[in-house]
Amino acid sequence: xxRCQILILMAMFFCIVGSSITGASxxxxxxxxQFNKSLLPLMFAFVAGLMVxxxxxxxxxxxxxxxxxxxxxxxxxxxxxxxxxxxxxNGFVIPVFYAWIDVIxxxxxxxxxxxxxxxxxxxxxxxLYSIIGIGGSIAGISAGYFxxxxxxxxxxxxxxxPTMLMIALMAVFASLLNSSRLKKIKTSVxxxxxxxxxxxxxxxxxxxxxxxxxxxxxxxxIEFQFKITAANTYSSPAQLAAFFGSYYMYxxxxxLIMQLFLTGFILQRFGILGGLI
Numbered sequence: 001x002x003r004c005q006i007l008i009l010m011a012m013f014f015c016i017v018g019s020s021i022t023g024a025s026x027x028x029x030x031x032x033x034q035f036n037k038s039l040l041p042l043m044f045a046f047v048a049g050l051m052v053x054x055x056x057x058x059x060x061x062x063x064x065x066x067x068x069x070x071x072x073x074x075x076x077x078x079x080x081x082x083x084x085x086x087x088x089x090n091g092f093v094i095p096v097f098y099a100w101i102d103v104i105x106x107x108x109x110x111x112x113x114x115x116x117x118x119x120x121x122x123x124x125x126x127x128l129y130s131i132i133g134i135g136g137s138i139a140g141i142s143a144g145y146f147x148x149x150x151x152x153x154x155x156x157x158x159x160x161x162p163t164m165l166m167i168a169l170m171a172v173f174a175s176l177l178n179s180s181r182l183k184k185i186k187t188s189v190x191x192x193x194x195x196x197x198x199x200x201x202x203x204x205x206x207x208x209x210x211x212x213x214x215x216x217x218x219x220x221x222i223e224f225q226f227k228i229t230a231a232n233t234y235s236s237p238a239q240l241a242a243f244f245g246s247y248y249m250y251x252x253x254x255x256l257i258m259q260l261f262l263t264g265f266i267l268q269r270f271g272i273l274g275g276l277i
Contacts, residue, residue, distance in 0.1 A: 010135030012173035017136035019166035032231040075171035130263035140252025147245025
């Protein structure tokens with residue numbers, strides 16, 4: 001009875017990872033080839049500030065809206081904004097595009113895992129999340145493989161078209177999963193009400209916050225070094241976008257091997273803590 005849900009979630013995660021790769025490759029290509037590379041740290045700060053504002057607005061809107069409806073609404077909104085950006089992709093729009101892609105990636109990813117959490121319990125998650133993650137790895141390999149010939153034929157700007165298509169498909173897959181999550185929501189609504197009064201400074205939440213901050217700092221430092229090196233090596237937009245495609249293909253191929261043979265085994269044998277270590 002889990003197979004249909006797993007397949008739809010895999011397809012949805014495929015779209016999330018695929019759109020993040022094509023969108024991020026396009027924004028990195030345009031920014032690194034048309035702006036001074038020394039501005040990259042300022043962009044990281046701009047992304048962080050924009051994320052705070054957007055998440056605050058998102059939380060206010062999402063508080064009174066069903067999750068699936070919110071996914072559909074945000075997917076359509078993201079597609080509309082990317083379409084407008086594509087028509088005006090020059091000048092100050094490029095830094096805005098750079099930051100907006102990060103917002104889209106962050107919101108779609110946490111929406112996806114919230115939805116998955118409403119369908120599967122923690123015991124099921126240990127067994128199934130690594131399988132669901134395979135959809136993302138396949139997306140990374142596919143997007144990376146096809147990105148080079150796509151960019152050579154149509155240009156880096158047109159990467160926004162498959163990005164918008166995959167974001168729109170997220171709304172379709174979320175709608176298909178709506179009936180699966182309703183059964184669980186009905187049984188857990190009382191538990192949610194009783195737990196809603198927990199303090200935000202719960203030690204558990206503070207520990208997770210610290211982990212997320214540490215991971216974000218490390219990843220930003222590595223990302224800065226990686227992008228500067230790539231921009232110094234490849235000067236033209238087509239070359240840089242093609243490089244990102246090859247990079248994501250090999251990266252996700254390695255990730256797929258880990259998810260197939262290591263992740264599930266580690267989580268089931270050693271638990272979450274063992275996996276983190």
